[in-house]
Amino acid sequence: xxxxxxxxxxxxxxxxxxxxxxxxxxxxxxxxxxxxxxxxxxxxxxxxxxxxxxxxxxxxxxxxxxxxxxxxxxxxxxxxxxxxxxxxxxxxxxxxxxxxxxxxxxxxxx
Amino acid sequence: xxxxxxxxxxxxxxxxxxxxxxxxxxxxxxxxxxxxxxxxxxxxxxxxxxxxxxxxxxxxxxxxxxxxxxxxxxxxxxxxxxxxxxxxxxxxxxxxxxxxxxxxxxxxxx
Numbered sequence: 033x034x035x036x037x038x039x040x041x042x043x044x045x046x047x048x049x050x051x052x053x054x055x056x057x058x059x060x061x062x063x064x065x066x067x068x069x070x071x072x073x074x075x076x077x078x079x080x081x082x083x084x085x086x087x088x089x090x091x092x093x094x095x096x097x098x099x100x101x102x103x104x105x106x107x108x109x110x111x112x113x114x115x116x117x118x119x120x121x122x123x124x125x126x127x128x129x130x131x132x133x134x135x136x137x138x139x140x141x142x
Numbered sequence: 143x144x145x146x147x148x149x150x151x152x153x154x155x156x157x158x159x160x161x162x163x164x165x166x167x168x169x170x171x172x173x174x175x176x177x178x179x180x181x182x183x184x185x186x187x188x189x190x191x192x193x194x195x196x197x198x199x200x201x202x203x204x205x206x207x208x209x210x211x212x213x214x215x216x217x218x219x220x221x222x223x224x225x226x227x228x229x230x231x232x233x234x235x236x237x238x239x240x241x242x243x244x245x246x247x248x249x250x251x252x
Binding site: 083129133134 | 184239244
């Protein structure tokens with residue numbers, strides 16, 4: 033069974049700092065990896081999808097990378113803002129199901 | 143284009159009562175999913191449907207049933223609710239490896 037781990041569980045940074053969130057998975061046989069944002073009491077919003085043939089994806093201040101052989105993905109957030117405060121989750125897709133990490137709770141301090 | 147919608151948003155049940163959670167998507171996606179989210183556990187897959195007329199068990203199917211009524215709708219039924227089913231339930235649809243989530247149903251079983 034695929035196990036997905038996100039470290040750290042919580043992170044607090046001052047506004048303007050660049051930061052990296054980590055996601056690791058135990059089985060490298062995946063098709064896709066997706067990063068989400070979840071605000072308190074809300075659903076999940078898709079941030080970036082990395083397909084197995086890709087190594088990274090960028091959207092605005094966000095950059096996600098994928099290294100399937102080592103079972104790792106990182107989400108880089110540049111110039112963090114208080115509005116980035118949320119929980120960030122990664123999910124891996126081995127073919128017909130998705131497995132989620134427990135998330136990193138990010139607080140950006142003004 | 144409403145995306146993925148879920149009803150109800152909140153529900154309180156007594157132990158032993160039954161209810162159906164409704165989910166609909168207007169994006170013409172083949173695949174749909176039901177998850178539950180519990181503190182410290184991340185999202186866990188209950189059931190999924192790869193296409194109209196098919197359903198499969200996920201990681202935590204016990205105590206639940208599903209119906210893929212048509213391509214748009216995928217419902218989740220609790221036949222005899224238990225306190226262990228207190229959770230937030232999310233429905234999602236998927237296209238090209240990317241998942242799209244509904245806003246969730248917060249269910250409390252007393």
